[in-house]
């Protein structure tokens with residue numbers, strides 16, 4: 001469990017009361033940021049989010065970490081909601097609609113109906129939140145995964161991703177080894193994360209296995225150079241760059257083939273994540289810094 005800072009919760013409650021009294025518009029950025037603040041302070045779990053354009057293997061990577069094909073993956077833009085994956089004994093999905101109706105179902109089939117994009121690549125407007133409960137050791141430690149839509153599609157999805165990044169404790173930015181981080185991705189990394197005070201970021205290179213062995217070394221070396229130019233703040237001694245071939249990793253997990261999982265790079269990421277999360281959760285000032293970041297952003301909007 002993470003240290004919940006009662007002072008921060010009180011400040012956030014006061015701000016929430018203030019926006020009620022002032023009857024601030026439902027859709028204003030200020031109201032959204034203050035709601036984010038409350039959500040961030042009260043969430044007892046450590047939230048790990050994935051961030052990248054669509055089709056970079058974000059959902060596949062989370063499935064590989066989970067060791068199950070839990071989240072929807074496809075060649076077309078798929079993830080159509082912020083999907084929180086939390087600990088539960090049985091695999092179960094809970095959908096909360098905007099009218100506060102709750103739909104709960106065993107398994108994850110229901111995600112297709114409520115949490116994937118429609119034929120026009122739009123999100124389901126009825127849905128308020130999507131939670132999946134899974135029995136997994138990392139989740140049992142008080143971690144939750146957050147699967148997000150891709151960033152290079154529609155403005156509505158971009159807005160959702162930007163809000164969700166603010167309330168995530170650690171972010172994995174997935175990089176496609178075939179593209180070496182486009183200018184847009186580098187700008188997003190800077191503008192959506194670092195410039196907003198979100199510094200706990202890890203880069204994970206996917207699709208490196210599609211290159212020849214010598215080319216893999218060159219691509220890795222060039223991405224190492226890019227990763228070093230970003231000031232990620234992680235516990236000392238940890239790299240901010242990992243290589244994971246997400247699909248082979250998932251296949252290895254599904255078959256129980258440890259060698260394949262090892263070769264895919266997943267084992268190395270898993271052990272780094274475990275230690276980084278344990279250390280960050282012990283850090284007293286961790287939440288406070290992000291709280292200050294969110295209030296600073298809100299302040300600029302007033």
Ligand SMILES: Nc1nc2c(ncn2[C@@H]2O[C@H](COP(=O)(O)OP(=O)(O)O)[C@@H](O)[C@H]2O)c(=O)[nH]1
Nearest residue numbers: 054055056057058059060073074075245246247
């Ligand atoms: N060949 C290959 N395909 C992958 C890999 N990772 C993901 N994919 C495929 O890429 C497509 C998009 O993956 P998905 O996880 O839905 O991407 P997302 O939009 O970023 O969540 C799917 O068809 C995956 O099977 C990989 O490591 N190698």
Ligand SMILES: [Mg+2]
Nearest residue numbers: 058059078079
């Ligand atoms: Mg996805």
